[in-house]
Amino acid sequence: MSAPGGRAASSPLLGRAAEPTIFDLSVPGRRAASFRTTGMPEWPAEQLVPASELRPEPVPLAEVSERDLVAHMTRLSHRQYSVDLGAYPLGSCTMKYNPKVCDEAAALPGLLAVHPATPPAYAQGWLELMWSLAHALCRVTAMDAASLQPPAGAAGELTGLLLMRAYHRGNGRSPHKVLIPDSAHGTNPASVTLAGYQAVSVPSGPQGVVELGTLRRYLDDDVAGMMLTNPNTLGLFETEVASLAEAVHGCGGLMYYDGANLNAILGVARPGDMGFDIVHMNLHKTFAVPHGGGGPGAGPVAVTRALAPLLPGPVPARLEDGSFTWLVPERSIGRAHGWHGNALALARAWAYILANGADGLKRVSEVAVLNANWLLSRLRGVYTVPFDRPPMHEVVVSARGAGGDARPGRHGAGLRAVDVAKRLLEEGFHSPTVYFPLIVPEALMIEPTETESPETVAALADALVAIARQGPGPAAGAAPRTTPIGRVDEAGAARSLVATWDQG
Amino acid sequence: MGVNVPEDLRYTSGHEWARLEGGRVRVGITDYAQDALGDIVYIGLPAPGATATAGESLCELESTKSVSDVYAPVDGTVVEVNSELVDAPQRVNEDPYGEGWICVIDPVSPDALQSLLDPEAYRGLIEA
Numbered sequence: 020m021s022a023p024g025g026r027a028a029s030s031p032l033l034g035r036a037a038e039p040t041i042f043d044l045s046v047p048g049r050r051a052a053s054f055r056t057t058g059m060p061e062w063p064a065e066q067l068v069p070a071s072e073l074r075p076e077p078v079p080l081a082e083v084s085e086r087d088l089v090a091h092m093t094r095l096s097h098r099q100y101s102v103d104l105g106a107y108p109l110g111s112c113t114m115k116y117n118p119k120v121c122d123e124a125a126a127l128p129g130l131l132a133v134h135p136a137t138p139p140a141y142a143q144g145w146l147e148l149m150w151s152l153a154h155a156l157c158r159v160t161a162m163d164a165a166s167l168q169p170p171a172g173a174a175g176e177l178t179g180l181l182l183m184r185a186y187h188r189g190n191g192r193s194p195h196k197v198l199i200p201d202s203a204h205g206t207n208p209a210s211v212t213l214a215g216y217q218a219v220s221v222p223s224g225p226q227g228v229v230e231l232g233t234l235r236r237y238l239d240d241d242v243a244g245m246m247l248t249n250p251n252t253l254g255l256f257e258t259e260v261a262s263l264a265e266a267v268h269g270c271g272g273l274m275y276y277d278g279a280n281l282n283a284i285l286g287v288a289r290p291g292d293m294g295f296d297i298v299h300m301n302l303h304k305t306f307a308v309p310h311g312g313g314g315p316g317a318g319p320v321a322v323t324r325a326l327a328p329l330l331p332g333p334v335p336a337r338l339e340d341g342s343f344t345w346l347v348p349e350r351s352i353g354r355a356h357g358w359h360g361n362a363l364a365l366a367r368a369w370a371y372i373l374a375n376g377a378d379g380l381k382r383v384s385e386v387a388v389l390n391a392n393w394l395l396s397r398l399r400g401v402y403t404v405p406f407d408r409p410p411m412h413e414v415v416v417s418a419r420g421a422g423g424d425a426r427p428g429r430h431g432a433g434l435r436a437v438d439v440a441k442r443l444l445e446e447g448f449h450s451p452t453v454y455f456p457l458i459v460p461e462a463l464m465i466e467p468t469e470t471e472s473p474e475t476v477a478a479l480a481d482a483l484v485a486i487a488r489q490g491p492g493p494a495a496g497a498a499p500r501t502t503p504i505g506r507v508d509e510a511g512a513a514r515s516l517v518a519t520w521d522q523g
Numbered sequence: 524m525g526v527n528v529p530e531d532l533r534y535t536s537g538h539e540w541a542r543l544e545g546g547r548v549r550v551g552i553t554d555y556a557q558d559a560l561g562d563i564v565y566i567g568l569p570a571p572g573a574t575a576t577a578g579e580s581l582c583e584l585e586s587t588k589s590v591s592d593v594y595a596p597v598d599g600t601v602v603e604v605n606s607e608l609v610d611a612p613q614r615v616n617e618d619p620y621g622e623g624w625i626c627v628i629d630p631v632s633p634d635a636l637q638s639l640l641d642p643e644a645y646r647g648l649i650e651a
Binding site for chain 2 (some may be wrong): 192205453455457460508510513514
């Protein structure tokens with residue numbers, strides 16, 4: 020077999036020495052920028068800034084040369100794991116490789132050099148791009164209209180819930196509760212609370228999905244709606260989704276689709292066909308916008324016809340003569356972003372959709388699901404599989420009982436999820452998501468994504484199997500030993516957080 | 524190593540314990556809960572005087588794995604909180620039934636504990 024392209028164990032690191040902090044590099048009086056001083060007038064700060072705004076002492080910033088600053092930052096960057104470096108099976112995050120053609124498209128001068136306040140007549144290209152993207156996202160999700168404004172997934176969730184609220188208000192109702200499965204992402208209850216609703220947790224059944232019989236016990240006319248991720252965070256398709264939607268609609272509620280796992284169903288199944296009314300998408304997951312460093316992401320929200328007049332605006336619209344303009348929906352809930360969303364993230368997503376085409380997008384999901392299923396076939400019997408059904412795009416296994424060791428994890432005897440995650444770093448892979456979803460003890464949530472080759476998925480599986488077979492012990496507890504920084508004291512760091520450089 | 528379920532306490536299905544002390548109820552989380560949560564790194568204590576409603580969130584615990592609600596086992600008023608936990612949340616891990624107590628509630632009903640799980644029922648719950 021060929022060598023796995025996603026294994027980063029060869030990543031070169033010149034030395035084992037710790038990188039000094041920027042303050043350690045500081046020399047009093049040294050500056051990163053040197054401007055000409057001859058013939059330039061000088062003003063004392065007191066003449067330029069009101070005394071009340073001046074600090075008595077200068078801020079003690081690090082004083083370094085430009086050369087040392089760049090070298091420091093470059094060395095730090097060499098110590099970062101990234102999608103461009105190797106496989107990044109961080110479950111639920113869809114850390115797939117982002118094709119460079121999308122960056123190229125987003126860097127076109129005609130897109131870059133346009134101010135968001137440019138009158139529509141001079142920004143027709145941007146308007147067409149956004150209109151086309153909104154249109155395509157509606158086609159993928161079987162929705163009728165979309166707003167591209169929300170700049171992140173959580174922003175999309177909040178926007179969707181405010182749309183839910185406005186919809187009920189328009190009908191003269193004010194229900195208080197939003198139902199969320201116990202497998203949901205933590206952002207769901209947070210968004211529900213922020214939107215002024217009460218989050219009610221619905222337990223998953225023994226198959227790892229929400230069952231209609233269970234849901235019915237939570238339904239009454241105080242239910243504003245239900246948030247559902249499908250496939251859910253266990254990587255399982257919510258098989259009863261159509262009847263769940265019917266039941267929620269039956270008591271006047273709306274169905275909210277959390278698009279975190281949309282990467283599993285592109286071109287195969289559509290939220291609108293499942294009965295959802297509101298959908299948010301994470302363009303930075305499914306549509307290959309780079310993420311993982313804090314953004315910028317994009318979390319557009321698409322809705323059914325009934326909710327379209329409420330969308331945040333302005334939205335891009337096409338006039339009868341074929342030109343494009345901005346329109347504010349008639350009963351818009353207001354803005355979800357100061358301008359039109361994270362525009363260059365939107366441009367990347369549109370380039371990704373164009374580059375793949377409808378058949379390519381379907382292939383994305385097919386291969387994502389194939390990779391996850393193939394990985395599970397290698398892990399079954401080695402790791403505990405809590406809900407052993409064919410998964411969609413990601414796999415949730417438990418380190419408890421891994422390698423046939425039945426001792427529980429945390430009491431010090433058995434293998435722990437954190438040990439597997441740290442050992443995997445030594446094998447040249449980013450760690451999977453651990454301890455989530457919360458309903459699985461010692462959970463490892465692994466999402467290989469469609470962009471990893473069979474060789475890489477095989478190498479990842481080999482590494483995971485070897486770690487389980489090796490079991491708990493000093494090697495597992497001491498990992499990672501090959502990274503610039505070894506096992507950190509997470510609890511100690513969180514309990515006594517030092518967030519500033521101590522000058523003392 | 525087994526999970527410790529003391530005989531003199533009552534329990535909730537959400538893994539809180541309650542101890543009747545002269546008409547008041549001391550509350551904490553169980554050994555099973557602290558083990559499942561992992562290293563506790565932060566606790567947002569309830570405010571003294573706050574109203575506690577059985578089954579609803581009393582405060583939040585944050586571990587290196589997750590943030591979890593602590594649910595009130597009984598209706599009543601919070602009369603005392605364990606402020607030691609602010610600087611030493613690890614007490615909840617080290618001594619969940621002792622120094623890791625969270626708060627004391629003055630219950631609405633003196634026989635409020637009767638509706639909670641006894642040790643045998645709680646043991647059955649966590650072993651299921």
